[in-house]
Amino acid sequence: MMKKTFLLPFLAGLFALNLSFAQNPSLGPCGTTDGKSDWLIAYQSHPQGFPRDADTLYVPITIYIVGTDAGTGYFSLTSLYRAFCTLNKDYEYSAIQFYLEGDINYINNSTYYDHNFQQGGQMMQNYRVDATVNCYIVSNPADNCGYSSYNNGIALAKSCMGQNDHTWAHELGHYLSLPHTFYGWEGYDHDYSQPAPSQIDNDWVERVDGNNCDFAADGFCDTPPDYLNYRWPCDGNDFSTLKQIDPNGEEFYSDGSLFMSYSNDNCTSRFSEEQIQAMRANLWTEKLEYLYNQDAPGPVDMTNFTALTPAQEEFLPTFNNVHFEWEPVPNATIYSLEITTLQSFVVPIFRYYLSEPNFTSFDLDPTRKYYWRVSAFNNYESCPLTSEIFSFETGDVLNSTAETDLIKGISLSPNPVAAGSEVLLNFQATENLDLECTLLSPAGAVIWQKNIPAARGQQQILFQTDGIPAGLYFLQLHTSNGIVSRKLVVGR
Numbered sequence: 001m002m003k004k005t006f007l008l009p010f011l012a013g014l015f016a017l018n019l020s021f022a023q024n025p026s027l028g029p030c031g032t033t034d035g036k037s038d039w040l041i042a043y044q045s046h047p048q049g050f051p052r053d054a055d056t057l058y059v060p061i062t063i064y065i066v067g068t069d070a071g072t073g074y075f076s077l078t079s080l081y082r083a084f085c086t087l088n089k090d091y092e093y094s095a096i097q098f099y100l101e102g103d104i105n106y107i108n109n110s111t112y113y114d115h116n117f118q119q120g121g122q123m124m125q126n127y128r129v130d131a132t133v134n135c136y137i138v139s140n141p142a143d144n145c146g147y148s149s150y151n152n153g154i155a156l157a158k159s160c161m162g163q164n165d166h167t168w169a170h171e172l173g174h175y176l177s178l179p180h181t182f183y184g185w186e187g188y189d190h191d192y193s194q195p196a197p198s199q200i201d202n203d204w205v206e207r208v209d210g211n212n213c214d215f216a217a218d219g220f221c222d223t224p225p226d227y228l229n230y231r232w233p234c235d236g237n238d239f240s241t242l243k244q245i246d247p248n249g250e251e252f253y254s255d256g257s258l259f260m261s262y263s264n265d266n267c268t269s270r271f272s273e274e275q276i277q278a279m280r281a282n283l284w285t286e287k288l289e290y291l292y293n294q295d296a297p298g299p300v301d302m303t304n305f306t307a308l309t310p311a312q313e314e315f316l317p318t319f320n321n322v323h324f325e326w327e328p329v330p331n332a333t334i335y336s337l338e339i340t341t342l343q344s345f346v347v348p349i350f351r352y353y354l355s356e357p358n359f360t361s362f363d364l365d366p367t368r369k370y371y372w373r374v375s376a377f378n379n380y381e382s383c384p385l386t387s388e389i390f391s392f393e394t395g396d397v398l399n400s401t402a403e404t405d406l407i408k409g410i411s412l413s414p415n416p417v418a419a420g421s422e423v424l425l426n427f428q429a430t431e432n433l434d435l436e437c438t439l440l441s442p443a444g445a446v447i448w449q450k451n452i453p454a455a456r457g458q459q460q461i462l463f464q465t466d467g468i469p470a471g472l473y474f475l476q477l478h479t480s481n482g483i484v485s486r487k488l489v490v491g492r
Ligand SMILES: [Zn+2]
Pocket: 029, 030, 031, 032, 170, 171, 174, 180
């Protein structure tokens, strides 16, 4: 099942947890086993016969965030947008830029969430969309940080998708035809104090003097020899600390700055010129259908950001139903609204992703000072540009007086209500309505949701509070022209 979600409140704790993910040491760096594609073999036999240009190429990516059967374990939107920002920075010099095509898809499937290659292959077959790079973010992609299935899709571990990780760039390199810099050495056991053999299986071992560079290893002459087939640390110049010896007895160190090596993520920062030309030629020929949309929007422009409500330092009598609104930001289609009680924003209390420049919060506490700010981005540009910080104070008026034209005179009784007892919702409908009724926790979690047809006139609806823990809740009535919220206290 795929479902679309966009508006999700995030608790700060979850956010901090995702940011602190380091690369998971129990996962291998990469599980890609495609070998050299026929396309790459043809390309490397005469690269000058392939198209070459300098324009930025825009490539669609379809995102699948995979959770468990119960819908838990999703990679957060905050982490996704941060990782996507890193990805496009990694490809900026290549003049290849990715964009998020369509909605973000959510898949609830424990087998795919923690999968082996066979299950992952099935997942990619089930959901594959043509002419887009299908990227699946899971917990465990066959015990690797990621792998690419050529022309099929990419699986990525959420623990290897931090802001400073480059697994995504590496796997997209594979997807766009690039082998590892140490191609041929995958899985080969070698005593690095000894000279390398001239060949491993049928693959030639690349030599330091460069005279076999156009067919040995990855077939690129500007990626020097590299025999390191495990995750390795680099020195201050991004070279390996382990010395290797080529078949001629020449000593060298591997260049860890290349994304297609297995060096640690803090070492990697680039593709070589020949790698870039190959990826671009791969898009221009074999993956031409991916280039169906080259109309990127202009840059997101936050320079004249204007907040409308709450006004700066405004005192609001109520604390629920706080309406936030700002002027649309040029070229932005996604906003994140952060609300916090600490001006530093070290820990935002709430973060909402929105497609419109406004939001009504039912989550705030009475008599507190709050700070808020907005970040704006779009499906091409997810490195957040953030507004200045605004503030306001809430009062202690419990119930909002806000009502829509469609429902009036709303009351809940008794309120507080003893846990397990019935609550009567009273209101007057000015026409026949389809009401969606939602009970939310103060953190914004949906406790339950019901659809209620209400005829014009006075309405009384009885609710059970069975199984609802004691605490503060908000009952929301969604109508076609707005949301009305009432506080409900469930006692012990
Ligand atoms: Zn790889």
